[in-house]
Amino acid sequence: MSQVNEKSPKHCAKKGFSFNKYHKKLFYAFSTSLLTILFLIFLVWLTLHPTKPQFSLKDANIYQLNLSGLNLINSTIRLTLSSNNPNKKVGIYYDVLQVYASYKGQIITRQALLPPFYQGNEETNLLSAYLVGDQLPVTPSFGYEVGRDQRTGKFVLTLKVIGRLRWKVGTWVSGRYRFNVNCVAILPFNSIPSGPLNSKQGTACSTMV
Structure with missing residues (x-):
């Protein structure tokens, strides 16, 4: 068994x-x-x-701001920006930099593409842009707004920078991050085109990454 x-x-x-x-x-x-x-x-x-980069507007000059009867704007603006990297151990690659101007929420120039560059630790760079608007459409109230600013003697211009950046720590480089910069320039407003409007007062800009 x-x-x-x-x-x-x-x-x-x-x-x-x-x-x-x-x-x-x-x-x-x-x-x-x-x-x-x-x-x-x-x-x-x-x-x-990393701490986000710091931008400031050094100067802005409006050489042309003409409005046609068809609500189309022609503009010519030159500006200088200061870009500062406040980080002690982090560098910044600026891969894309696009600059344009707006007035009362309306875009008055086309986007200008600035060359990409690398910004080292605690480094400051000056960026210059030449903005042109050629027959850009604006609202019918645009001329009224400009005339009102001329009567008050101040022209408020908004300058914007949009782009992408990468952080660099040692040999490591991050992926791309979007960033937006907003600068406000207040220019003494007498008359155009008899003379350009210019602002030499440096103003800090807001930056979002």
């Missing part, structure tokens, strides 16, 4: 418990490694978290 060797339910329960225990150890080891990596990434980010 052959011997029948059957395991009791108690033995099966022990075997199942041992199997689950192995997976629990594996899960705990994986979780611990993941948390350690995330902590190190957070520590590096906390140490090297």
Whole structure:
């Protein structure tokens, strides 16, 4: 008569418990490694978290601002911006830089593309742009707004920079980030085209990354 060797339910329960225990150890080891990596990434980010660049408007000059009877604007504007990288350990690659001007929420020049450049730690660069608007459509109230500003003696011009940048830490370079810069220039308004409107007062700009 052959011997029948059957395991009791108690033995099966022990075997199942041992199997689950192995997976629990594996899960705990994986979780611990993941948390350690995330902590190190957070520590590096906390140490090297870059401060957004600082822009300021050095000067702005309006050489032409003519409105035709069809509500079309012709404009010529030259401006100089100062760009500063306040970071001590982080460089900045400016891959895309597009500049344009607006007045009362209406775009009055086409976008000018500035050449890309690299900005080192705590470095400052001057950027010049020549903006032109050729037969750009504006609202019928545009002429009234300009006339009202002329009577008050102040012309409020908004200059915008949109683009993409990358951070550089050592040999590591980040992905691209969008950024937007808004500058407001207040120019003494006497008359155009008898003389250009110009502003030499430096104004800080707001920057969003």
